[in-house]
Amino acid sequence: MEMHTFLLTKRLIERGHQVTLYAAPSSDSELNPKHPEPIPLKMGLADDLFKDHSEYDETFVKRLHDYSYIIRDIQLSNYDIVHNNCLHFLPLAQVHSIPCPVVTTLHTPPFSSLQAGVALARLAANHTFVAVSEHLAQSWLPFTGTLAQVVYNGIDGSQWEGIYPAYFRTAVWTGRICPEKGLEYAIEAALIAGFKLVIAGSIYDQAYYDQKIRPQLGENIVYLGHLSHEELKPIISMSQCGLFTSVWEEPFGLVIAEMLACGVPVVGFNSGAIGEILTPRVGTIVPTKDVVALAGAMGPSADLDRLGCRAHVRKHFSCRKMVDNYENVYRKICSPEVTKFIPLRPGQEANVNQSLPKAAC
Numbered sequence: 001m002e003m004h005t006f007l008l009t010k011r012l013i014e015r016g017h018q019v020t021l022y023a024a025p026s027s028d029s030e031l032n033p034k035h036p037e038p039i040p041l042k043m044g045l046a047d048d049l050f051k052d053h054s055e056y057d058e059t060f061v062k063r064l065h066d067y068s069y070i071i072r073d074i075q076l077s078n079y080d081i082v083h084n085n086c087l088h089f090l091p092l093a094q095v096h097s098i099p100c101p102v103v104t105t106l107h108t109p110p111f112s113s114l115q116a117g118v119a120l121a122r123l124a125a126n127h128t129f130v131a132v133s134e135h136l137a138q139s140w141l142p143f144t145g146t147l148a149q150v151v152y153n154g155i156d157g158s159q160w161e162g163i164y165p166a167y168f169r170t171a172v173w174t175g176r177i178c179p180e181k182g183l184e185y186a187i188e189a190a191l192i193a194g195f196k197l198v199i200a201g202s203i204y205d206q207a208y209y210d211q212k213i214r215p216q217l218g219e220n221i222v223y224l225g226h227l228s229h230e231e232l233k234p235i236i237s238m239s240q241c242g243l244f245t246s247v248w249e250e251p252f253g254l255v256i257a258e259m260l261a262c263g264v265p266v267v268g269f270n271s272g273a274i275g276e277i278l279t280p281r282v283g284t285i286v287p288t289k290d291v292v293a294l295a296g297a298m299g300p301s302a303d304l305d306r307l308g309c310r311a312h313v314r315k316h317f318s319c320r321k322m323v324d325n326y327e328n329v330y331r332k333i334c335s336p337e338v339t340k341f342i343p344l345r346p347g348q349e350a351n352v353n354q355s356l357p358k359a360a361c
Contacts, residue, residue: 003254020034064090071094103130103333105132106129131150133252164238182269196220200232232258257313268284269288
C-alpha cells in the first residue's frame with residue numbers, strides 16, 4: 001500500500017497536479033509529506049478513566065489525534081478532491097464533514113475494524129469507493145452497498161525489467177513470511193518437482209518461520225532475507241518460474257505482477273484476485289493447497305514466453321494505466337452531477353471544471 005501511495009502521488013505531481021501528501025514523519029521525504037503536529041502526552045499523572053479498557057492505550061490516543069488533525073486540516077484547506085488511502089476507520093467515519101469529493105481505495109478484505117467506517121462512508125453524498133480488484137469489490141459489497149469501481153494496482157516496470165539468464169529448474173518465492181502466504185506449500189512443491197527454490201521476504205511471524213520454514217532450508221531451499229527492489233530484480237529474473245501460494249483471499253497479488261514484469265511465469269494457488277492477473281499465456285492457476293498440482297505445473301509454466309509475461313504487465317498493470325484510471329475516477333466524482341450535493345465552505349464558490357485539481361492523498 002505504501003508503494004501504491006508513493007507511485008500515485010509522484011505520477012500525479014509529474015502530470016501537473018498539485019498534491020498534498022499526508023503521511024507519517026518517517027515517510028519518504030521526496031514527496032514533501034505533511035504530517036500531524038506531535039501531541040505531548042504525560043502519562044501517570046492520575047488514574048486514567050479508561051484504565052480498565054486496554055484498547056484505549058497511548059497508541060490509540062495518538063492515532064486518534066493524528067487522524068483528527070489531518071481531517072481538520074483538510075476541512076480548512078481548499079482541495080478539489082481527497083484520496084483516502086489509509087486503513088483506519090476514522091477518515092471513513094468523517095468523510096461527510098469534508099467539503100469536497102472523497103475517494104477511498106479499498107486494499108484489504110473486509111476487516112471488522114474497517115466495516116463500521118465503510119458503512120458510515122457509504123451514506124455520504126461526496127464519497128466514492130474504489131477497489132484494487134473485482135474480487136475485492138465483491139467482498140466489500142455487503143458493506144459498500146453498491147459495487148466499488150475497480151482500479152488495478154500498477155507497478156513501475158522499468159524497476160523490474162532487465163536481461164538476466166534463467167537458471168535451469170530454479171523457482172522463486174517472494175513476500176511476507178507468515179501463515180497466510182503459504183510458503184511451506186511452495187517449499188514442498190519445489191522439493192517434489194526437483195526445483196531449487198530461492199526465497200526473499202521479511203519475517204512477519206517468527207514462530208511460523210522457526211517451525212515451518214527454517215527446518216526446510218538447505219542447499220536447494222535458500223532464504224536470502226528481506227531484499228530491496230534492486231536486489232530482488234536479478235533474483236527473480238534468473239528464475240524459471242515464480243510461486244504464489246497465498247492461502248487467504250488475496251486482494252490483488254502485487255508480487256505476481258512484479259514477477260511477470262521480470263519475465264518470469266507464475267504458478268499460483270487459486271486465491272482471491274489471482275484469476276484477474278494470471279492468464280494461461282503467462283502462468284498457471286491450481287487449487288489452493290494442492291501441492292501436487294503446484295509441483296506438476298512448475299515445469300510446463302517455466303517454458304512460457306518470458307517476453308509475453310513482460311508485455312502482459314505493461315498492457316494491464318502499468319503505473320501509467322493505474323494513474324490514468326484514477327484520473328478518470330477523479331473527473332467523474334468532480335462532475336457537477338456529484339458536487340452539487342456537497343455543501344460548500346462559507347465563502348466558497350463552485351469550481352468543478354479545473355483541469356489540474358488540487359488533491360490531498
